[in-house]
Amino acid sequence: MPPSHAVLPAGPDFAAYARTHWSRLVATARLLTDDAGAAEELVRRTLVRMCARWRGVPRDDVDFHVRRCLVRSHLRPLRGRRAARRRTVLVLRIWEGLADSEIAQVLGCSVSAVRAHARHGLKEAGDEPVRLRERYARAVEDLVPSEVPLAGLRTRGRLRRRRRLAVTSTACVALLTPVTVALLSVDRIGGGARDGASGARGERSATSPVRVVAPGERVTVAPGVRVWLTADGGHWSVPDALPQDDNHLPVDGPGGAAAVSARADTVRGGFFLSGLFRGLRGEPGRVEVRTGDGTTTAKVLVLAGSPGWGVWYAPAPLPGRT
Structure with missing residues (x-):
C-alpha cells in the first residue's frame, strides 16, 4: 500500500x-x-x-x-x-x-x-x-x-548549519558595498545602450557582460544555480536554498524608483552574489561588485527591448580562499 x-x-x-x-x-x-x-x-x-x-x-x-x-x-x-x-x-x-x-x-x-x-x-x-x-x-x-540514525543526523546537521551561517554572515557584510556600487552605476548605465548604430551594438555585445535572454529562458549562472526572467521579475533556482528565501524578486517597486537588491547563496567553493536592478533607461553598460577581495564586473541578464531592469550576478570565493 x-x-x-x-x-x-x-x-x-x-x-x-x-x-x-x-x-x-x-x-x-x-x-x-x-x-x-x-x-x-x-x-x-x-x-x-x-x-x-x-x-x-x-x-x-x-x-x-x-x-x-x-x-x-x-x-x-x-x-x-x-x-x-x-x-x-x-x-x-x-x-x-x-x-x-x-x-x-x-x-x-x-x-x-x-x-x-x-x-x-x-x-x-x-x-x-x-x-x-x-x-x-x-x-x-x-x-x-x-x-x-538520529544522533548522526543532528551532529552533521549542526555542522552544516554553522558552516552556512558563517558563509552567510560573511556574504552579508560583503553585500553592503555591492548595493551602493551598483546604485552609483545607474548614472553610467542608461546612455550607452541607446547610442550608436547597430554595428556599434554588435561590437559591444562581443565584450559586454550584458546578455539578452528570452522570457523564461533558464540560464545556469553558477554550479546548480539557474536564473530566469519573466515579465514580472527575476527568478532563482538554488540548491539547498533556505525555505524562507525569496526566490522571486518582482520588478515593480514603490513609485518605480531606481533600486538594486542583493542576495547571497552558497555554492561549491564559495558563495554566489546576485540581485535585481530596476529604474534604468536602457541596458546597463557596467555593474561592479566590490567585496573584500576586490572589485568584480558582474554579469547581467536583461530581456529584449531594454526594459530598464534585469538581474546581476557574480561569484565570490570563500573568505581566505583564492
Missing part, C-alpha cells in the same frame, strides 16, 4: 519528524534509486540538510520541503537524464499520490512537463497506473529500514 501520512502535532521538532517519517522516506527513496543502500544514504543526506535549516521550515508545510529536498538531492547528480525524471514523476504521482501541480512545485517545472514525463514514463514502464502501484508495493514490502 502507498505510504500513510501520519498527522503530527503543530510544530513538530526535528527528532519527532525524523522518527515518524524515516521508514516512509526510505521506501520512497528505494523506488527512486532502485537500490536499498543508496536509498538510506539519500534519506540521510536529505535529513541532514533539513536539520541544518529546520528553524526556517514552515511547520504547516514540512512534508513539501522534505520531499523537495529528497527529490532534488536524488536528481542533482543525474541532471539531464530524462529517465530519472520520468521515474521520479511516476513515484510521486502513483506512490506518493501527489497531483501534477504539486509535482511541478517539487521539481520546479511546469505542469505540462510533468504530464509529458508521466506519459513517456508509463509507456516505458509498459504498465497501467494500477499495476505499477502494485509493482511499487511489492518492491518495498520486504524493505526493513535500519533504525533512524
Whole structure:
C-alpha cells in the first residue's frame, strides 16, 4: 500500500519528524534509486540538510520541503537524464499520490512537463497506473529500514548549519558595498545602450557582460544555480536554498524608483552574489561588485527591448580562499 501520512502535532521538532517519517522516506527513496543502500544514504543526506535549516521550515508545510529536498538531492547528480525524471514523476504521482501541480512545485517545472514525463514514463514502464502501484508495493514490502540514525543526523546537521551561517554572515557584510556600487552605476548605465548604430551594438555585445535572454529562458549562472526572467521579475533556482528565501524578486517597486537588491547563496567553493536592478533607461553598460577581495564586473541578464531592469550576478570565493 502507498505510504500513510501520519498527522503530527503543530510544530513538530526535528527528532519527532525524523522518527515518524524515516521508514516512509526510505521506501520512497528505494523506488527512486532502485537500490536499498543508496536509498538510506539519500534519506540521510536529505535529513541532514533539513536539520541544518529546520528553524526556517514552515511547520504547516514540512512534508513539501522534505520531499523537495529528497527529490532534488536524488536528481542533482543525474541532471539531464530524462529517465530519472520520468521515474521520479511516476513515484510521486502513483506512490506518493501527489497531483501534477504539486509535482511541478517539487521539481520546479511546469505542469505540462510533468504530464509529458508521466506519459513517456508509463509507456516505458509498459504498465497501467494500477499495476505499477502494485509493482511499487511489492518492491518495498520486504524493505526493513535500519533504525533512524538520529544522533548522526543532528551532529552533521549542526555542522552544516554553522558552516552556512558563517558563509552567510560573511556574504552579508560583503553585500553592503555591492548595493551602493551598483546604485552609483545607474548614472553610467542608461546612455550607452541607446547610442550608436547597430554595428556599434554588435561590437559591444562581443565584450559586454550584458546578455539578452528570452522570457523564461533558464540560464545556469553558477554550479546548480539557474536564473530566469519573466515579465514580472527575476527568478532563482538554488540548491539547498533556505525555505524562507525569496526566490522571486518582482520588478515593480514603490513609485518605480531606481533600486538594486542583493542576495547571497552558497555554492561549491564559495558563495554566489546576485540581485535585481530596476529604474534604468536602457541596458546597463557596467555593474561592479566590490567585496573584500576586490572589485568584480558582474554579469547581467536583461530581456529584449531594454526594459530598464534585469538581474546581476557574480561569484565570490570563500573568505581566505583564492
